[in-house]
Amino acid sequence: METVDKLAILADAAKYDASCASSGASKRHSLGTGGIGSTEGMGICHSYTPDGRCVSLLKILLTNFCIYDCAYCVNRVSSNVRRARFNTDEVVKLTLDFYKRNYIEGLFLSSGIIRSSDYTMEQLVEVARSLREDHRFAGYIHLKTIPDAAPELLAAAGRYADRLSINVELPTEAGLAELAPEKKLPGIRAAMGELRWRIEENREQRRDRGAGRAKPPRFAPAGQSTQMIVGADGANDRSILHTSDNLYGNYRLRRVYYSAFSPIPDASIRLPSKAPPLVREHRLYQADWLLRFYGFGVDDIAPADAGGMLDLDIDPKLAWALRHPEQFPVDINRASRELLLRVPGLGTRNVDRIVASRRQGALRVDDLARLRVPLRKTLPFLLLPDHVPRGGLDNPARLRAQLAPPPQQADLFA
Known part of the structure; x- marks a missing residue:
């Protein structure tokens, strides 16, 4: 399959992931290093940094093959969709070519699960490693991490990526068990806890280094984020916000993204026949802001009564x-x-x-x-x-x- 055909398939398959942002990235450029890339420039704008800069990202999947059969996912193993797969060199070349043409300033890379969680994570890490070490790419990199991957692979991902994200997908354990039985909430939370520990440890090491010692490299300086699908299961807004509040408090997430469920071809009868109103997603984002910046609690925003x-x-x-x-x-x-x-x-x-x-x-x-x-x-x-x-x-x-x-x-x- 030609690269342009793969790009059309795998860029379209990535559109369902809402947690694509560059907020929190440190300013960095390659001047004086002989490399390429920057997190400071302007380009085709798709996401915003906290200081208002617009940043464009190449947003693709490594592959839309997947061994899991999550009912809400268009790329599930039982889905009748056209499949494609990049090798790591192709993703690296695409990122560099797009950057040199001033189309993008960074990469958002996710993937379906192929062979195993560890194998898939190895492929994602290799893309980031090659960009950073082989090509000295200084632009923004966001990797979607695989919860069941080995801790050393998560550690490697954080050394090369600006932001890492692990999607909880559904707000309740019951919803996950019904619609995505191969994914386990304890495993997702354990991976989030691992990332939180490594991020905080890295910050302490950089802050408390001894005199004359160089700062250790940053670990995921833009933190971690996640995404929840809204309206695929029966969870109400109060349950969703309770989950978000827990994630912010226990795992220090930078952002929780909310994605209104979108009906997919050949959908399971367990899924609703139509999407929830988009305004529901909008209200959840407003409520999320109240939790994070305005001192509101979940009971204030969505009372049980x-x-x-x-x-x-x-x-x-x-x-x-x-x-x-x-x-x-x-x-x-x-x-x-x-x-x-x-x-x-x-x-x-x-x-x-x-x-x-x-x-x-x-x-x-x-x-x-x-x-x-x-x-x-x-x-x-x-x-x-x-x-x-x-x-x-x-x-x-x-x-x-x-x-x-x-x-x-x-x-x-x-």
């Missing part, structure tokens, strides 16, 4: 505020940062600007407008010298109707 599902019509922070009108209005000139972060419409940057600005004097409505605060959404929950909410919190249902997006806007996510 609400059925465990997020409101699809309004964002999770607004939903919380409407359930707790007794917490408002918040005095913007006196409230703590933690309380301001609970106000609908106020993001972390806006809150930091407000806290800094009010040191110079009491803030008024015009001051918020200059800080680009979304007044329509925030004013019903704020108290200012020249603004007192007029009874909106006395009728949360009416306030919800006023603040919910119009139907045509909500339909964009449907």
